[in-house]
Amino acid sequence: xxxxxxxxxxxxxxxxxxxxxxxxxxxxxxxxxxxxxxxxxxxxxxxxxxxxxxxxxxxxxxxxxxxxxxxxxxxxxxxxxxxxxxxxxxxxxxxxxxxxxxxxxxxxxxxxxxxxxxxxxxxxxxxxxxxxxxxxxxxxxxxxxxxxxxxxxxxxxxxxxxxxxxxxxxxxxxxxxxxxxxxxxxxxxxxxxxxxxxxxxxxxxxxxxxxxxxxxxxxxxxxxxxxxxxxxxxxxx
Amino acid sequence: xxxxxxxxxxxxxxxxxxxxxxxxxxxxxxxxxxxxxxxxxxxxxxxxxxxxxxxxxxxxxxxxxxxxxxxxxxxxxxxxxxxxxxxxxxxxxxxxxxxxxxxxxxxxxxxxxxxxxxxxxxxxxxxxxxxxxxxxxxxxxxxxxxxxxxxxxxxxxxxxxxxxxxxxxxxxxxxxxxxxxxxxxxxxxxxxxxx
Numbered sequence: 001x002x003x004x005x006x007x008x009x010x011x012x013x014x015x016x017x018x019x020x021x022x023x024x025x026x027x028x029x030x031x032x033x034x035x036x037x038x039x040x041x042x043x044x045x046x047x048x049x050x051x052x053x054x055x056x057x058x059x060x061x062x063x064x065x066x067x068x069x070x071x072x073x074x075x076x077x078x079x080x081x082x083x084x085x086x087x088x089x090x091x092x093x094x095x096x097x098x099x100x101x102x103x104x105x106x107x108x109x110x111x112x113x114x115x116x117x118x119x120x121x122x123x124x125x126x127x128x129x130x131x132x133x134x135x136x137x138x139x140x141x142x143x144x145x146x147x148x149x150x151x152x153x154x155x156x157x158x159x160x161x162x163x164x165x166x167x168x169x170x171x172x173x174x175x176x177x178x179x180x181x182x183x184x185x186x187x188x189x190x191x192x193x194x195x196x197x198x199x200x201x202x203x204x205x206x207x208x209x210x211x212x213x214x215x216x217x218x219x220x221x222x223x224x225x226x227x228x229x230x231x232x233x234x235x236x237x
Numbered sequence: 238x239x240x241x242x243x244x245x246x247x248x249x250x251x252x253x254x255x256x257x258x259x260x261x262x263x264x265x266x267x268x269x270x271x272x273x274x275x276x277x278x279x280x281x282x283x284x285x286x287x288x289x290x291x292x293x294x295x296x297x298x299x300x301x302x303x304x305x306x307x308x309x310x311x312x313x314x315x316x317x318x319x320x321x322x323x324x325x326x327x328x329x330x331x332x333x334x335x336x337x338x339x340x341x342x343x344x345x346x347x348x349x350x351x352x353x354x355x356x357x358x359x360x361x362x363x364x365x366x367x368x369x370x371x372x373x374x375x376x377x378x379x380x381x382x383x384x385x386x387x388x389x390x391x392x393x394x395x396x397x398x399x400x401x402x403x404x405x406x407x408x409x410x411x412x413x414x415x416x417x418x419x420x421x422x423x424x425x426x427x428x429x430x431x432x
Binding site: 169180182183193195198204206207 | 270281331334335336360
């Protein structure tokens, strides 16, 4: 009887050690994920994760350029993101169809952080009561081409307006390309008649950009105003 | 010395202007830019929105340039004709690189019998039809004459295989045949034929 208990104890210790070694503090991504249960994340990471951390580290860099205010799945605020938890799990963790092909996929750390959040039930604040991280500093758009390229063009335009993209006829890589375009994408000093500004106006444009069907969220009025300022100041490089 | 420099300057100026002429965009590209220009003028509220919704034809004329600054193309964009046979038109002048220089509206009566386009507007359909020419003129020899010799484009609604299609008919001065580009109502390419 004592021997049986001893054997059971040893087995339990070995099992626990095995579990701790392979699963405790490390993460694992299955190549062919069939469901959420096959994604292994630690209890600790599930307890400490919060919406804000996921937003800072996953949604902002990888998702919100499309899943912002476009009218579809909005990940920019907690209530909306939480209401789409199942869709997030399916598209980003199980089928891995998000981010869409052609965009940078989730890195391992991003994937596992998102998985921990989803498996924890999508908490707004950490379940263990620890502090919620502060919002990531938002880079403010400036009326300079470098800033506009980084925060608007690269995120919202280049998936189509790249050299082999379906809108390659309208290149947006440099101010000179936009000025030289027969489509008058940019008319220095005349933002109101520049194609770039006209197309960003979803209410009045005959071909609003980014196209509504692309799912990419629209450029905000404040951002459009900043781009106008850059054009009216001469659209310098 | 002055006697030598002046003629040299003139020779250089003339060769520069010829170089400009040589780099003129293809007629099919000028036609495609016409439909873009129409959209821009509508967006700017300089012409009526019916130039998009009732667009019917684009006719292109290559102009003889006497000076470098002269327009290279005149594009006439027409709506469907009204009951009295007249139609609303916009003439657009383009430079060698396809930049619009000026436009002129010629008023006719309101378009009659213009098709209803359920999904994409006529301007988008025309663009997509012309994109077929721009994208295939180098790989499909039979398409090339419609790129380099484009004279006109007509948009109409037809049926093909039991469903509605947009038919973009393109004529060329380089061939007796016409190019027909068939597009689905969502603007995507379906087929083409030359006859």
